[in-house]
Amino acid sequence: MSRSPVVTQNPKPKTQNRKGLIPLLDLLILKEVIGPWVFGVGMFTSLLMAGTFLGRLTEYLSEGVPPLTVVKVFFLLMPAILAKTFPMAMLLAALLSYGRLSGDSEITAVRAAGGSLYRVVRPATIFALGVALLAFGFNEIVVPSATRESLALANEIVKLKNPNEAFPVVKEFTEKGILRLGVVAQNFVPTSQTFEGVVLVPFDETGKLVGYFRAKEMIFRGEKDWRLRGGTTFVAPDGTGHYTSEGEVWPDEAIQIPQTPTDLIKPRDDDFDAQSMAELGRNIAVYKRDKTKTRAAIANYEYGFWNKISLPLAAVVFGTLGSVLGIRNARTGTATGFALAVAIIFGYVTVTNFMNVWARNGVLPPWVASFTPIVLGLGASCLIMVRKNS
Template sequence: MRILDRYLAGAVIGGTLLTLAVLLPLLAVFVLTDEMGRVGSDGYELTDALLFVTLTMPRYLYQVFPIATLIGALIGLGQLAARSELVAMRAAGLSIARIVQGAMLGGLLLALLATSVGEVVAPAAEQRALAVRATATSGDAVKISGSGFWARDGNAFINVRQIEPGAKLSDIDIFVIEDHRLTSATHAREARYRDGHWVLSDIERSQIGLDRVDVERLDQARWDSLLNPRLLEVIVVEPHALPIWGLYRYLRYMQETEQDAGAHEVVFWSKVVQPLLILVMIFVAIPVLLGSARSTGTGIKLFIGIALGILFYLVSRTFTYLALLYGLNPALAAFVPLALLTFGAVMLLRRVG
């Protein structure tokens, strides 16, 4: 039985890898086409765009993994069905539960691979991609490191720990160096871009003299800087590109500061269910294949599987929008579509059995 389990798992894994080998180049072409609009402006060249696209591919691989798994399972197990191997297995006494178990073994390995890519490789590659684009468009004036975003603005050196959508910066340090010595150090809790300039909030500023340091605290102050939202757009990391532990820390920060974290919570829970979704997609593929093994061709089954994948995507997006619009529980928004898909697969499997 272990040999058959490995055989079924290998069919699922092989079909999924084949599907990814077809999908990823197509995605790369689409992303490169979108990125070509930046080429030729602000020092951004074709080589930079190609490197950026290459570095963002792990994130896209992670995002398409569930549908690729569904298609791959249909292809891999469909080949076994086309050669009547699944029929022979059942005739030899192999139950549907054992077929599911063997396929799920492959799904478990794929889920581990997808999680490794999505939570380890993709975030690091995405950060590197943004650093490549930021450096290309700003020269050496902008750097991204483990300590956050660094920029030089005249004789001031700026460190921003958190860049948020909507032209908002959090946890900012501004160091001014004159005559080869530090003359001023300013820390602000946040900054917002308004009417062509930045407004700092909750400020602590230290004026450093030769023999003394004067500290002042301000609620707000104007900050004129060369930094602008257009530049920051190229380095803002979207929530879906963050690792799950990074999202968790960010959610805690937003909750502590009493900010709306609904969109980030939805992304967090969608990442939680991603490995389960990969397993469920394989589970869905089995009744689709076994339900009409003799009367339906592989192409029709593949079409049915893709249609189910698209339907699930639409349902899950609907629940996401409902959660954001009506303030529903983000965990429910992530798990309900998965539960509906699992229930439908169980019903189909019982009918086949």
């Protein structure tokens, strides 16, 4: 009896195994990256806080400011620091995690199984993109309000430490590019949120001076609801037409102030952390239309506007560059990763400062200056990756 030949079928295990190994490889690398990233956020936050604000906070305590107030200032300053440390921590995490995987020959095993360097780096780049989105959202939603509160609280602390020292305020308000109102106050009392010794200088819709209103106090009753009290005196531009009103009044000739007391006393235009991207854009449009700022000042604001995007994108650059540089043939210590991270961050900060100067001097458009470090970083990452993969 003849036997029929046995036919075996190849189940193509290689294709199935390869498809199954892809998420496992991603999971392996992500587990290695997340821990160092969290550690990096904590480490860089501590370093930046100690180097920038620790002296001021300890000075508050030594001058008798209540500890709870100092703690509140500390937590209000924290979001702006955190937003800057997210990209830095991404660089450190990529260097340390890929350095450890290389030292344990796990990267070599993946390469020997047919995985390309691009495939190995991809999980870190995707995680870095998530960090960039987190940093952008955090910088837009949390940082501006916290920074504004910290500035206002710092001003209140200064006033409380020196109750007899005046806190003058000078503000101007425009509509459609036309100056409509000037506000001058001799002093601000934070405990009652009251402005003392106030002079309002209203202008009509054509920008013509209407007159002067003097009052003992200006108080805030609600959104766009300010009142003058303690006797309000009007003086015409030519010095005639005096009249005085008692009680709480607001002159019809003056537009309502669209800000709160906190908004009036804080230097919003001088701190980009206190403004969201939309607020910066509106202010830039007003400055260009009203011509109240120099060309260099407007360029600096535009540079800060585009940095709201380029700073979070630095996480993608650092994640890609750190993972490529972290893949090494020889085992290296953790100190090497720390040193390399500090060197790269120092180089990045140096380039961004140069770009800021060039933007203000008109050498480069602000958006080009803002994104130049990102382009240089991505270019260096791609070049190193191609060389290592060949």
